[in-house]
Structures are given as structure tokens and as C-alpha cells.
Amino acid sequence: MGNTGRSVDDLLQHIVDWGERLDRVMGGLSWEDFSQSELHRLAASKCIEAIGEASGNLRKFHPDFARNHPELSFEQAYRARNRLSHGYDSIEWSVVWTTARRYVPELVARARGLLADGR
Numbered sequence: 873m874g875n876t877g878r879s880v881d882d883l884l885q886h887i888v889d890w891g892e893r894l895d896r897v898m899g900g901l902s903w904e905d906f907s908q909s910e911l912h913r914l915a916a917s918k919c920i921e922a923i924g925e926a927s928g929n930l931r932k933f934h935p936d937f938a939r940n941h942p943e944l945s946f947e948q949a950y951r952a953r954n955r956l957s958h959g960y961d962s963i964e965w966s967v968v969w970t971t972a973r974r975y976v977p978e979l980v981a982r983a984r985g986l987l988a989d990g991r
Contacts, residue, residue: 874953878929878948880930880934880937880941881987882924883927883930884906884926884983884987885983886922886923886974887923887926887927887980887983888983888987890919890922890923890979891923891976891977891980892980893915893919893971893977894916894920895977895980897912897915897916897919898912898916898972898973899952903969905967906907907966907969913965916968916969917956917963917968918973920949920952920956920957920968920971920972920976921953921957922953922958923949923951923953923976923980924949924950924951924954925953927944927946927947927949927950927953927979928950928971930944931946931947931950941982941986944979944983945978948975949975952971975991
């Protein structure tokens with residue numbers, strides 16, 4: 873267990889949980905609906921931030937695990953978190969859309985697989 877008090881499994885589960893929330897937020901939304909709905913954009917960005925935070929904690933407190941699983945793209949997830957948190961005044965919603973639709977589902981599926989396999 874790292875300094876966060878959270879194990880690798882706990883952090884992977886956070887990624888899965890927030891990914892599932894994101895999936896519920898995005899539902900069957902079209903780009904047009906998403907781009908016009910402040911509520912959905914804000915909820916999606918929060919989910920992506922939380923996934924990025926868990927990814928950053930995996931990198932920071934469990935570096936061997938992160939290094940052994942480059943396919944999980946923890947670095948990119950953490951950068952997305954930082955961009956949303958610190959660049960809040962210039963968010964590109966098309967990037968959030970693509971992240972939510974393409975990249976997060978891949979990360980969540982891989983994290984879910986590791987949890988199911990007992991890593």
C-alpha cells in the first residue's frame with residue numbers, strides 16, 4: 873500500500889467506478905446534445921478528473937505497477953486530469969467528448985480485466 877492508504881486494487885476500482893459513472897452520464901448522448909448540455913459536460917469532466925487522479929496516484933504510490941502496465945495509459949489520464957483542473961477556463965469540449973467516448977472505456981475495460989484476473 874502506498875502513502876495514499878489505497879492499494880492498487882482500490883485505485884483500479886476507483887477507475888472502474890468513475891468510468892461507470894461516466895458511461896451513465898454519457899448514455900446515448902449525441903455530440904450535439906453533449907455540446908449543448910452544461911450539466912453533462914461538467915459531469916463528464918468530473919468523472920475524467922477522478923479517473924486521472926486515481927491514475928496519478930497509481931503512478932506516484934505504485935510506480936512498479938504503473939511501469940509494468942503501460943497499456944493503461946496512466947500518464948495520459950493524469951495529464952487529462954490536470955488539463956481539466958488547471959485549464960478550466962479553456963476546456964476543449966470536443967477533447968472531453970473523445971476522451972469520454974474512446975479513451976476512458978478502454979482504460980476502464982483494462983482496469984476491470986486486471987481486477988477480475990487478480991492482477
